[in-house]
Amino acid sequence: MVPVFNASLHQYNTFGLHAKAKVFVEARSVKDLIEILEAKEWKSLPRFILGGGSNVLLTGDISALVIHNRIDGIVETAADEEHVRLHVGAGEMWHDFVMYCVSKEYAGVENLSLIPGTVGAAPMQNIGAYGMEVKNVIETVEAIEMETGDLRIFSNQECQFGYRESIFKKELKGKYIITGVNFVLNKIPQYHIEYGDISKTLEEHGVKELSLRAVSNAVISIRRSKLPDPAQIGNAGSFFKNPEISLGDYERIKSKYPEIPGYPTDLGVKVPAGWLIEKSGWKGYREGQVGVHTRQALVLVNYGGGTGDQIRMLSQKIQDSVESKFEIRLTPEVNLV
Structure with missing residues (x-):
């Protein structure tokens, strides 16, 4: 629970961004956490909670007490x-x-x-x-x-x-x-293998009898084939949510783009954000040290040396482009800080 001042957060976010925390401290238990929150020397600072850093875009340094949650078990x-x-x-x-x-x-x-x-x-x-x-x-x-x-x-x-x-x-x-x-x-599994390529991957793996391990291995295989490893290229996985639109809007877009995928929901139709981004011409786009992944348009990447603000600005350009083309405003899944 030793505080670090002006601490680098490079290793604590999967985009690999070089933001800094005014004060950084780890909490390994609930007791640690309460002591940190009650400490008088940090009372005046705002608090920011950091877990695995896999769903956050640090657009600059954080002038706060950054608490790294390490409570495990x-x-x-x-x-x-x-x-x-x-x-x-x-x-x-x-x-x-x-x-x-x-x-x-x-x-x-x-x-x-x-x-x-x-x-x-x-x-x-x-x-x-x-x-x-x-x-x-x-x-x-x-x-x-x-x-x-x-x-x-x-x-x-x-x-x-x-x-x-x-x-x-x-x-x-x-x-x-x-x-x-x-x-x-x-304890009694109900398998869900009808989504994505799970059934196909299980068949490719030669699975004759379903098990939790087989399904898990299939999902791991699919994710590794589609999404970049943050250890290799900085990213936070899917950057945008898949938008849910009305059936009328979906039919309007479908009349112009018959190939648009859509998945019925209680409120309308969910459309893959990655498809919208790719159709808007962004897949594989690169702007300096940041860009859109070559295999998955839903993933924004830091090739090394990019900043969170550069990724934020790129995400806004994508939002504007998709909205101009399809009249759909994408919402980030990643938390912008």
């Missing part, structure tokens, strides 16, 4: 013949948690393999992939109110989960620090 709190309950520290790496569940044959998160970031970020973003969203396996979320240091337990309903949304990104943004998440997983 996985504890099985209850079980019966069909379900198991797990308490997981917010600083635990998400993929490590998924691998734990797969190894124990606890079902419900296998389709979310290889998503970067921490367990604490999972409910904040309501992460999802290949037909699964984390809201479906979360029972409660434990968080500390930064102003008072009080612990509050949020029920699934109180989290107000939506598409890549939660109460922690809306009215409670910046007010709470998630310390732990309580999950309910299944």
